[in-house]
Amino acid sequence: MNNFSYIQVNSAKEATGYRQATPQAAYIAGGTTLLDLMKGNLEEHPQLVDINLLPFKGIEQTSDGLRIGAMERMSDVGEHPLVLQQYPAVSESLLLAASPQLRNMASIGGNMMQRTRCGYFRDAAFPCNKRVPGSGCPAQEGNNHNLAILGTSEACIATSYPGDLAVALAALDAVMTLENAKGKQRRVPVTEFYVLPGKTPQRETVLEPGELIVAVTIPAAAHARRSTYLKVRERSSYAYALASAAVGLDVQNGTIRSARVALGGVGTKPWRSPEAEKVLTGAPATEATFRAPRPRPCVGPSHATTTASK
Amino acid sequence: MDTEPKFFETNPTAGVVGKPLNRVDGRDKVMGRAKYSAEFNNLPGLVHAVLKTSDVAKGRITGFDTTAALKQPGVLAIITHQNIPKLAKTPNDAEDKRAIGVHMGYLPLTDDQIYYAGQPVAVVVADTLERAQYAAALLKVQVAVEKPLASYEDPKARLFDPTKLQEGKTAPHVVRGSAQAAFAAAPIQLTHKYTHAINHHNPMEPGATTAHWEAPDRLTVYESTQGVTRTQKALSTMLGLSAEQVRVVTKFLGGGFGCKGSCWPHTVLTVQAAKFVGRPVKLALTRPQMFTSMGHREDQTQTLRLGATNDGKLTALIHEKTSTTSPWDNYAESNSKIVNMLYECPNFEASYQLARANVMTSTYTRAPGEAPGSFALESSMDDLAYQLGIDPIEIRLRNYAEKDPSSGQPWSSKSLKQCYARGAELFGWSKRNPKAGVTRNGRLLVGWGMATASYPVHNSQGMARARLYADGHAVVQSGATDLGTGTYTVMTQVAAEALGLPVEKVRFELGDTKLPTAPNSGGSVAAGTVSSSVYMAVQDLWQKLIKVAVLDKKSPLHRAKTADVEVKDGRLQLKDNPKKGEDFATLMKRADMADVEGNGQGRYGSGYEDAQTAANANPAKKDEAPHHSMHAFGAHFCEVQVDPDLGTVRVTRWVSVHGAGRILNAKTARSQIIGGSIFGIGAALMEATVRDQKLARYTNASLADYHIPVNADIPDMTVEFVEEHDPYINAMGVKGIGEISMVGVTAAVANAVFHATGKRVRELPITPDKILGTKAV
Structure with a gap:
């Protein structure tokens, strides 16, 4: 880990000011992912700007839905009564992630900024187009059994966001509020927040340099209230998803009125599946519907896959 | 000892031996x-060393750029092969290696060669750990990179029949009877391949060394080792000192599982660094470095051919193992030993094949040989049971060895039949549906499996x-x-x-x-x-x-x-x-x-x-040599529940019963059996270090990505011991339980998975991708 300076700020303006002065500086909230990246020499920042005192707090009902401040902690959000009642998929996605210690530290904004668990990215000794653009992607023919099969490119097949929360948020049409150095806020749907790797896998989100995540807002909906998050992994806890699904259904009189489906662990970004939603909408809510073969949502360039033992 | 010796009489209820005493520490x-070995922080002038390790798996070091690193405040030394003081002996020489008594036949920083990814290429010493770490990151190593070999599976790897294994400790070719002919004539013939992923020990405490030269010829080392004397011998021999001049201290150890059984390069490098800077030096391996510093269980394929009669009696066992070894050593776990002795079988043959690759030497890993060997044998015994429609316990009883088939010697004691019986009773084995793939708990498939365990008294x-x-x-x-x-x-x-x-x-x-x-x-x-x-x-x-x-x-x-x-x-x-x-x-x-x-x-x-x-x-x-074969025996019983849609396997019940001589403490013994069983469940279901097959470098060297079981993966476990009074083994009649706890565990899980799904997985670990596609019978 390189030497760095540390400064704690009280306002967004102050925070963005430091980032403008030192473009390679990084914001730090819970630090649970950033410090790992720095200890592995995967990211180097001359300055860390502590944004924990920013007023991006609160879990509250608004006319647009439930608004969650970016500084809220994963455990607080996951256990919040409104989240539990109205957005069970969001609660489950948070509480199935990481460990209690990490959830107590990690912020919602930081969660959205997690980086891939691709083993080639996580070890600075390997070439990696995401880490060192143009250096190559050994994962294409290497150990890729937990990497993406959707949205991949010749440059990168990493599940760029390896976590859970954004998958649930993508399914439930959540919208992020961002604020730039000029104090201007904009709203970006979670489904558009992450970008496909294409030829520039180093660019993972639409966040502009210095821009801050202020909040996430999840619209109220019947399919949100009947939602769930399924996470498949090799061990029962403390593991990233091999594959996951956030599903919300509005079922009335046995018929699916509206459906929301997003997949995690299999796409280069949280993967909303309108194809699956289309199949489900209007169909009877039966096992036969759920098990019926359906079109593949989207496929990137093919690559070899390996199993865990090779 | 031809006559039955008298027991030393003890009253098992009177004394404190055997009681579940809480840990005195x-x-x-x-x-x-x-105090663990990296916690002796009050030594005068203690400074910190970190290893700079090689990114690539093969090449030649052409130079170092130390400019930026040396500019950092607090940096005391950058030690490379160019400036490291010469040792009296190194394990690079085969004869010296025997004198030193270390596991690996190459010591880094003795030349400019890079043989494996993660090989130390420099030691950076600074006044604080953070400064040493950063300086190591700034140190640039110039390497003429060559294309490495990654494993025995590499098409360019050359397989060979070793004339010696483990420096002669294991015979690379064993023949008893005429196994080939007996197999050819057997009415039942099973031939199966079993593969085992690379496993790492991952003790909670990493390898750590604190070296203190108290005088130019007097060294004290606080070392994370399973044996202070072996470390003393290794260090004193390499340094050209008398053993008396080297003191090694290990007051507490945070696990070892075999990886701390030898003196590894980082230890002597720390000692040399302390000499170099003239101050006490501490070095603790990082978690990623733990994957390339203290050995591993090697990647391996076993082919087991099993011949049997129509009533399930073994007539031939032919075991072949192919595995990866390092450029210098012929090491393979001795898988065939347990195959040779576990069941009565008149004909046996075993052989080993190795291929050199750009990896460090693999090493003893909890039940080395017995753990993977029993996976092959106990899976095939399960196959035999299903093929003949015989209960898995019954097939084992039909082949029960009344004396050691590998030596012909009587057992000093053996309570395996009692272990089967008691385990079956505790588990409720009699209620098992003999058909595979038919027992359900709601949507989940339920399977019961068992396997035999054995481990020798060395x-x-x-x-x-x-x-x-x-x-x-x-x-x-x-x-x-x-x-x-x-x-x-x-x-x-x-x-x-x-x-x-x-x-x-x-x-x-x-x-x-x-x-x-x-x-x-x-x-x-x-x-x-x-x-x-x-x-x-x-x-x-x-x-x-x-x-x-x-x-x-x-x-x-x-x-x-x-x-x-x-x-x-x-x-x-x-x-x-x-x-x-x-x-x-x-x-x-x-x-x-x-x-x-x-x-x-x-x-x-x-x-x-x-x-x-x-x-x-x-x-x-x-000094009379014992004329008995001395082994502990046991049996594991496992229930799994398998999600047929997701391919996930969870162990839901576990029973282990062992006969292992006298048990010294009921509580710590139970904990050790639980620990070994969990070790085995990890190997069965999730543990795998994945080496990139082109770059010969591990791709998941962290505890986030190398999965070991968490509490939620492990059910309540039932552990019992059969009381044994073994008059032969040692004065206390204790056989030891550190390794037997793991033997047979992977097979018990795989057998339960077969019973649940009808799918036989012979490739460890049994991850969801290997289960998907399962069709319930």
């Missing part, structure tokens, strides 16, 4: 007072010293290691019972080459050998007091023959008239003895009879 551990000896004070306190010492499994506790119990003292009055000390030499804590030998040493040391001490008593006019035992005197609960008394005697304190106070000391040697193969008559033992008999 537990309080120190939870309060942070137990040849071992060690020493201990016991000092009894007239005030009723005692200090007992042996240079053993407590891996965290309870050596401190059980030896306190053994000493207290032998001395007739409450455990609070007995202090047991270990982990220091200044103490009497004990064996490496490996191969499950520590409990048996050290407890026997302790027991014998106390007997020696009693004999000294008996001699004092019979010469003391004021003693009730005056003029008695020493052979007629016994000691019970600290009281010296006549064997045939126990009323005549006195307690040790009375005697010692009257004789003005502040204390009395005894020495004892615990030996493999010595029986209870030897122990009882140690004082006047017949020396010829003492």
Whole structure:
């Protein structure tokens, strides 16, 4: 880990000011992912700007839905009564992630900024187009059994966001509020927040340099209230998803009125599946519907896959 | 020993041996007072070293750019092959390697070659850990990179038949009977391949060394090792010092599982760094470095051919193993040994093939050989049971070995039938539906599987010293290691019972080459050998007091023959008239003895009879080689529930029953069996280090990405022991349970998965991708 300076700020303006002065500086909230990246020499920042005192707090009902401040902690959000009642998929996605210690530290904004668990990215000794653009992607023919099969490119097949929360948020049409150095806020749907790797896998989100995540807002909906998050992994806890699904259904009189489906662990970004939603909408809510073969949502360039033992 | 020896009589309910005593060091551990090897921070001028390791797996170092690193404040030294002081001996020479007694035949920083990814190429020393780490990151290594070989599966790898394995410790080719002909003639022929992923030990405490040169020719090393004496020998030989000049201390160890069984490069590099900077130096491996610094269980394929009669009796077993080894050593776990001895089978053949690749030498990993070997054998036995429609326990009973098939020797003791019976009863095995793939719990498939466990009692000896004070306190010492499994506790119990003292009055000390030499804590030998040493040391001490008593006019035992005197609960008394005697304190106070000391040697193969008559033992008999095959045996029973849609396997019930000689502490023994079973469940379901097949570098060297079981993966486990009194193995009759706890576990899980799904997975670990596509029968 390189030497760095540390400064704690009280306002967004102050925070963005430091980032403008030192473009390679990084914001730090819970630090649970950033410090790992720095200890592995995967990211180097001359300055860390502590944004924990920013007023991006609160879990509250608004006319647009439930608004969650970016500084809220994963455990607080996951256990919040409104989240539990109205957005069970969001609660489950948070509480199935990481460990209690990490959830107590990690912020919602930081969660959205997690980086891939691709083993080639996580070890600075390997070439990696995401880490060192143009250096190559050994994962294409290497150990890729937990990497993406959707949205991949010749440059990168990493599940760029390896976590859970954004998958649930993508399914439930959540919208992020961002604020730039000029104090201007904009709203970006979670489904558009992450970008496909294409030829520039180093660019993972639409966040502009210095821009801050202020909040996430999840619209109220019947399919949100009947939602769930399924996470498949090799061990029962403390593991990233091999594959996951956030599903919300509005079922009335046995018929699916509206459906929301997003997949995690299999796409280069949280993967909303309108194809699956289309199949489900209007169909009877039966096992036969759920098990019926359906079109593949989207496929990137093919690559070899390996199993865990090779 | 042709006649049945007499048991040393103990009343299992009277003494403290065997009782579930809490750990005597537990309080120190939870309060942070137990000092591990990287915690000796008060040494004068202590500084920090970190390893700079190679990114690539093969190449030649052409130079270093140290400019940026040396500019960092606090940096004291950058040590490379160009400036490191020369050692008297290195393991790079095969003969010297034997003298040094280390596992790996190459020491980094002895030349410009890079043989494996993660190989140390420099040691950076600085006044703080953070500064050393950053300087190491800034140090640039220039390498002429070459294309590496990644494993035996690499198409360019050259397979060869080793003439020697493990420096002759394992025969690379074994033939008993005529297995090929018997297999060809067998009515039932099974041929299957089994693969095992690379596994790493991953003890909680990483490898760590604190080296302190107290004088130019006097070195003290605080080392995270399973054996202080072996480390002392390795370091002193490499440094050209006498063993007496090197002291190695390991007061507490946070697990080892085999990876701390040898002295590895980082240890000697730390010692050299301390010499280089003239200050005490501490080095702790990082978690990623733990994957390339202390060995691993090698990637391997086993082919097992099993021939049997139509009623399920084995007629032939042919075992072939192919695995990866390093550029210098011929190491492979000896998988075939358990295949050779577990069941009655007249014809057996085993062979090993190796391929060199750009990896460090693999090493002993909990039940080395027995764990993967039993996976192949016990999976195939399960196949045989299903093929013939015979219950898996019954097929094993039909092939029950009444003596050791590999040697023809009788067993010193064997309680396997009782283990099967008790395990089956505890598990409810009789309710098992013999058909695979038909038992359900809602949507989930339920499977029951079992497997046999066995592990040998290895040849071992060690020493201990016991000092009894007239005030009723005692200090007992042996240079053993407590891996965290309870050596401190059980030896306190053994000493207290032998001395007739409450455990609070007995202090047991270990982990220091200044103490009497004990064996490496490996191969499950520590409990048996050290407890026997302790027991014998106390007997020696009693004999000294008996001699004092019979010469003391004021003693009730005056003029008695020493052979007629016994000691019970600290009281010296006549064997045939126990009323005549006195307690040790009375005697010692009257004789003005502040204390009395005894020495004892615990030996493999010595029986209870030897122990009882140690004082006047017949020396010829003492060294008599044991004519028995000595093994612990056991059985594991496993229930899994498999999600047929998601491919996930969860262990939901577990029963292990073992016969392992005397159990010294019911609580720590239970914990050790649980730990070994979890180790095996990890290997069965999730543990795999994945080496990139082009770059020969691990891709998941972290505990986030190398999965070991979490609490949620493990159900309540039932552990029982069958009481055994084995008169042959050692003075205490202890077989050891560190490794047997893992043997058979992977097969028990795989057999349960087959019973649940009808799908036989022969490739470990059994991850969801290998289950998906399962069709319930």
